[in-house]
Amino acid sequence: MANKNWFRLDNSAKLFPFLTTKDTQNLFRFTVELSQDIFPDKMQEAVDKTLLRFPSFAVRLRRGVFWYYLEHNDKQLKLRPESDIIMEQITPHNADGYCFRVMYYNNRLTLEFFHLLCDGSGALQFIKALLFNYFKILGFDVSDEGKILTNDSPIDPMEYEDSFATNYKPIKLKDLDISGMTGSKSQAFTLPGEQFDHLGKGAITADLNVKELLGYCKSKGYTVTHFLGGLFMYSIYMTKGLEVEDPHDITLFVPMNIRKLYGSKTLRNFTLFSRVRAKIKKPNIPLEEFIKTVQDYIEHCYKKEYLDGNISTAMMGEKHWLMRILPLSVKHLIFAIHNMITLKKPTKTATFSNIGVADLPKSFEPYVNKITFMLHACPSVPISFTAITTYETLTLSFVRLVKDTRVEQFFIKYLADMGFDINVNSNFWEVDNALQ
Secondary structure (H helix, E strand, O other): OOOOOEEEOOOOHHHHHHHOOOOOOOEEEEEEEEOOOOOHHHHHHHHHHHHHHOOOOOEEEEEOOOOEEEEEOOOOOOOEEOOOOOOOOOOOOOOOOOOEEEEEEOOEEEEEEEOOOOOHHHHHHHHHHHHHHHHHHOOOOOOOOOOOOOOOOOOOHHHHOOHHHHOOOOOOHHHOOHHHHHOOOOOEOOOOOOEOOOOOOEEEEEEEEHHHHHHHHHHHOOOHHHHHHHHHHHHHHHHOOOOOOOOOEEEEEEEEEOHHHHOOOOOOOOEEEEEEEEOOOOOOOOHHHHHHHHHHHHHHHOOHHHHHHHHHHHHHHHHOHHHHHOOHHHHHHHHHHHHHHHHOOOOOOEEEEEEEEOOOOHHHOOOEEEEEEEEOOEOOEOEEEEEEEEOOEEEEEEEEOEOOOHHHHHHHHHHHHOOOOOEEEEOOHHHHHHHO
């Protein structure tokens, strides 16, 4: 099975090629800040070695008669200098045919992924193996500590299964929750303001001590995810002039890694989401109310019964006899019409993803300062917010197309006023763009 030459796209990934436009491609990005500058020739050697262990990553996207599929790619994935453009679209020409790219700048290692290949959890497994191989090549004293899929470990076929298909259960048409999954039940508030062109993205990151924030959240009875999501919604509410009885909801699209719940080992996509909606019905809504909204939605959506229904609903679209027989060109036409309609009625304000603890081996700590995680932004959803924890450092990231930075400023100032020590960085894209 380790020599498998092609893969069907998993259920989630099947949608992404149809959603790609010149302005939008579902990408995400990890940046590893190392304690010393990268040796490009050694990192290239590590990339080559790591791909041998991850057959579902060593692929290129191909057009089939009915669906896209992934085919083995035997070209070398070349290590490239890091671009100034965050999450520039991945094409066959700028990534050697692969669905992800690997870049470096001084002591920064950056990997950007097209979401059809994997989700953040699967990508992290690849990144940890890449770091392990790189450190070993350099002769560093590191151990996998049972946390790394090393080249010496056997490849489990479950690593590249479609866990949506594995856990699918037939469902009656009347029980399908299509409107719930698409968000068509309500219209979302969209951040106003001038946007960069489709290549430009502003990025602001903030680092703080995760133990201090965790201690605060525990004392209040909610998780870090509940608090961060609530504060993000509150920041949008406080800076964007939403009025009482506003017909639009502040709607967060919150991905949920469901591997543990289903015992999945897949390195591909196995993420569902909660669509958290806050209705603006009264003036002076306190932060605590937004936090409670996030908590209630996520706790409701992370129940297995609810997730079973979502998996079945998602799989029904793929299994419907009409979608199975329609040629790829016709499917593109259907999705193009669907995209035109949905753009007129936005279904989410922003995306928020807390990917959790990077779970690096303790032996990596002298060599890794932190990891940063970022999600794409697009014209219809012009801001994303993410979190990841590396050892004791919680790194928050805002990626946006809007030039206005008031949401991030309010969010970070609120944390600072609470007494947290925060280190802030920006790519200052709004400044550089203004000077051009």
